[in-house]
Amino acid sequence: MVAELKYEISQNAYIKLVLHALKHKTTAVNGILLGRVNPQNDSVVEIADSVPLFHSNLALLPSLEIALIMIEEHYGSKGLGIVGYFHANERFDDAELGIVAKNIGDHICRYFPQAAIFLLDNKKLEALPMGKDQSPVMQLYIRDASKNWKLAGPDGGSRLVIKEPAANAVLSDYISSEKWQDVVDFDDHLDDIKKSIQGVELSQLAHFRGFECVFELMGEVA
């Protein structure tokens, strides 16, 4: 039985996933969330990084298996494990958690029982540039006692927050500068192994832009 958990996603991981979804607007995409339980507070799951996986044939096993093996290997050495799964549906108005996402989520839960699924909220994403909403453009799904995936409501229970409050501002910035073209996912890597999935440049830039955006926000508030 999952107690009330707080899922805290880092700006870097968050932005990578949303940009990946934006890069492949016409298909469903998915990704893996990496992190660990906060050592000082075990009701907080920290998502430190994410790996965008596929934009085609999400329901096929072979590439998923290889991806999971390699991801676990790579991040295991950094002390991070697979803590969740991200999914974005193909259609704009499809806000349902599909069967493929649930199955992959179930599989991850076998190794990390508190695993969560984040589903991209298309309507929130669309409204992003217009508002000052700091909450993530994703919906949180967790497994209840009967192993069914349930949407975590805003009225209590588990919730999803972004670690850096200005993340949405940075994301809007990236969207307008079309930074999603730089995202490389596992599909791209399998098609051309020279392409590296890490997207380091993205994370370093995010760090700096984060500060600038905080100043912008502060300026507006003051």
Next chain:
Amino acid sequence: MLLEAKGSWAEAEKAYSSLLEDNPLDQAIHKRRVAMAKAQGNISVAIEWLNKYLEIFMADHDAWRELADIYLSLQMYKQAAFCYEELLLSHPTVPLYHLTYADVLYTLGGLENLQTAKKYYASTIDLTRGKNTRALLGICLCTSAIAQLSKGRSKEDKESPELQSLAAKVLEKEYKQRAADKLGLVTSALRSLKI
């Protein structure tokens, strides 16, 4: 199509139906109707219409692929496999179809499917002259899955381990040449597959 883009589904449907009355064999319009059903989320209707369309226009390989995609998103792997079989019959030299068919068979699982999948990964490698990373990885995955399933069945042991080690060697060589920083990951992944 303008009506579609504006979201006036009912009117678009009327427009298409009347166009089809004039010309019942217009492929593009049939496909637009399927696309509309899919866009509205009526997946079962989309499947039904797409199947009807394919009964008439069996040679439309894009339509077969679209149908296979829809089946896959619903995890109806057997039906997706059937679509790919049709594609393979009509286009036997397209490596993508061999590869995806192999992927579907692997996902279905079971000893026979895995053995067939391995054969199709091998034919993909044949058609792409050894350059397809997914097919090479597929061989390794298949071999290890077959080995797991047939533990204790001694007659299966004559499955050549050479194919897997050859595929592994080619993979490592490719990674060394083109993505050396990932080589360690691949090597340990392959090792974990060899049981």
